[in-house]
Structures are given as C-alpha cells and as structure tokens.
Amino acid sequence: xxxxxxxxxxxxxxxxxxxxxxxxxxxxxxxxxxxxxxxxxxxxxxxxxxxxxxxxxxxxxxxxxxxxxxxxxxxxxxxxxxxxxxxxxxxxxxxxxxxxxxxxxxxxxxxxxxxxxxxxxxxxxxxxxxxxxxxxxxxxxxxx
Amino acid sequence: xxxxxxxxxxxxxxxxxxxxxxxxxxxxxxxxxxxxxxxxxxxxxxxxxxxxxxxxxxxxxxxxxxxxxxxxxxxxxxxxxxxxxxxxxxxxxxxxxxxxxxxxxxxxxxxxxxxxxxxxxxxxxxxxxxxxxxxxxxxxx
Numbered sequence: 057x058x059x060x061x062x063x064x065x066x067x068x069x070x071x072x073x074x075x076x077x078x079x080x081x082x083x084x085x086x087x088x089x090x091x092x093x094x095x096x097x098x099x100x101x102x103x104x105x106x107x108x109x110x111x112x113x114x115x116x117x118x119x120x121x122x123x124x125x126x127x128x129x130x131x132x133x134x135x136x137x138x139x140x141x142x143x144x145x146x147x148x149x150x151x152x153x154x155x156x157x158x159x160x161x162x163x164x165x166x167x168x169x170x171x172x173x174x175x176x177x178x179x180x181x182x183x184x185x186x187x188x189x190x191x192x193x194x195x196x197x198x199x200x
Numbered sequence: 201x202x203x204x205x206x207x208x209x210x211x212x213x214x215x216x217x218x219x220x221x222x223x224x225x226x227x228x229x230x231x232x233x234x235x236x237x238x239x240x241x242x243x244x245x246x247x248x249x250x251x252x253x254x255x256x257x258x259x260x261x262x263x264x265x266x267x268x269x270x271x272x273x274x275x276x277x278x279x280x281x282x283x284x285x286x287x288x289x290x291x292x293x294x295x296x297x298x299x300x301x302x303x304x305x306x307x308x309x310x311x312x313x314x315x316x317x318x319x320x321x322x323x324x325x326x327x328x329x330x331x332x333x334x335x336x337x338x339x340x341x
Contacts, residue, residue, distance in 0.1 A: 076222055079222030079226060083225050083226050086226060086230060086233055089233060090229055090233045106319035106323070108240075108241055108322055108326035109326055110326055110329040110330040111326075112240070113238070114239065115238075116237075119238060164238055165240075167318050168318070169317065169319035170317055171317070172318070173314055173315075173316045173317070173318050173320075173321055173340060174314030174315065176321070180245060180338070181248075183245060184245055184246070184247065184248035185248055189244050189247065190242070190244055190245075191242070192240040192243070193325070194239065195239065195240050195322060195326070197239065
C-alpha cells in the first residue's frame with residue numbers, strides 16, 4: 057500500500073522587508089509638502105472670513121495675501137500699515153514691486169467679515185494704481 | 201593547553217524597528233500637515249483711469265442696461281431708485297434673474313457704503329457670481 061504523504065503546512069509570512077522603504081517614501085512626501093504656518097500677530101482666522109457659495113480655487117503659485125483686520129490695519133508682507141491719507145501708498149509701492157517680479161500676480165484678501173468696506177475700497181484703489189487688477193476675496197464655503 | 205578564541209560576531213545594524221520609527225514620523229507629519237488651498241471669489245478690477253483731457257469717455261447707462269445695487273451702511277440694499285430694504289439671498293437671486301431676463305447683457309453696479317460691512321458686499325457679489333454674471337462693477341460712495 058502506497059504511503060500518502062501529507063503536505064507540510066508552511067507558515068504564512070507577510071514580507072515586511074520593503075515596509076520601511078514605503079514608509080520612508082511617504083515620510084519624504086509629507087516632509088516636502090508640509091509648510092509650517094507661523095501664526096502671525098495679525099491674523100484673520102478662517103472663522104472670521106465671509107461666507108459664500110460660488111467660490112473657486114485659486115492657484116497658490118501666483119498669489120500674494122493682504123490681511124485686513126477689523127480695526128482697519130492692513131498687513132502686507134508681514135508689515136502692518138494703515139491708509140489714512142492719500143500719502144499712505146505703502147500697499148501700492150509694495151504691489152508695484154511684486155507685479156514686476158510676477159506679472160500674473162493675484163492679490164488675495166483675507167479680510168475680517170466685520171471690516172468696514174471703506175478700507176477695502178482704499179486698498180483696491182491702490183491695487184488699481186499698481187496695475188494689479190486680479191483680486192480674490194477669500195471666503196468660507198457655505199455649508200448647507 | 202588549548203586557548204579558546206572568541207568568535208567574532210558579524211556587525212549588524214538593527215533595522216527591524218526602522219519601519220516603526222518611519223511610521224511614527226509619518227503620523228506626525230500627517231497630523232501636522234494642512235493643505236492651505238486658497239478659495240474665494242475672483243474678480244478683475246478695471247484699470248485706473250488717468251484724468252487727462254479728452255481721453256476719458258463718459259458713458260451714460262439706462263436702467264435697462266445697468267442695475268444699481270446700493271448697499272447702505274446698515275446692510276440694506278437699494279435696487280436702482282427704490283427705497284432701501286433688507287434683501288435676503290433668495291430674494292436677491294430672484295431679482296438678479298429677473299433683471300437678466302430683461303437684458304442678457306445687464307451690468308450690475310454694486311455701490312457699497314464706506315460704513316457697510318465687507319461681508320455684505322461679498323454676499324451680493326457671491327449671488328451675482330452664482331447667477332453667472334460677468335459684468336460686475338464695484339464702487340463706493
């Protein structure tokens with residue numbers, strides 16, 4: 057009578073040798089894509105932005121951000137300024153320089169929703185003087 | 201007498217915990233990463249006009265060609281020459297649609313009071329953008 061051989065059950069092993077390679081690849085991705093946003097003294101929190109529905113995505117590579125606080129302080133390039141008279145042209149001169157560096161410049165406004173429109177109007181006039189005509193009002197997406 | 205030699209063990213760097221360390225770092229970066237995408241309402245401002253004699257053209261537009269949406273300091277809206285009143289977003293949508301039905305190339309001029317809240321202007325522009333209006337003019341009084 058022939059002897060029936062029983063198959064030896066091999067131990068199931070998950071190959072883990074390449075696990076660290078995958079992990080390091082992911083790690084590199086996150087390290088490269090992470091930007092630590094430093095909280096500025098003048099900061100308009102997202103919750104303070106106006107709410108809108110018909111918003112569009114704005115490519116970051118050609119943007120500069122102007123912060124406008126409720127107390128009418130304007131922050132551009134981390135420098136706080138105010139527009140109190142026609143001689144306050146800091147915004148305009150800064151944007152002329154930026155526009156020279158990047159002709160496709162888009163100026164994004166991060167403005168507190170309670171800010172009076174007057175200051176926004178003054179800033180936009182300076183934008184026109186600097187010939188930086190493409191603007192974006194950053195808003196929160198309406199959730200309903 | 202035989203002198204026993206110590207066998208030299210092969211030098212190895214322990215790599216078994218490497219993936220644990222890597223995953224810990226990944227979790228840290230995943231938790232701290234925030235994709236800062238910019239989203240908002242995009243507009244193109246008109247060019248600044250230099251006041252030189254004979255170069256600036258003045259244009260008079262009628263109500264059939266242009267609708268004035270004047271936002272007052274307390275957030276009320278005046279439509280053309282009507283009395284100011286509170287207009288909710290739904291009513292504003294209906295009004296815009298009605299005006300567009302009257303004239304497909306209708307220009308909407310949003311005149312915001314200097315004392316009005318910025319969010320009021322954004323709300324009106326948002327409704328105009330939602331109605332696919334391209335000809336939007338911003339001004340203040």
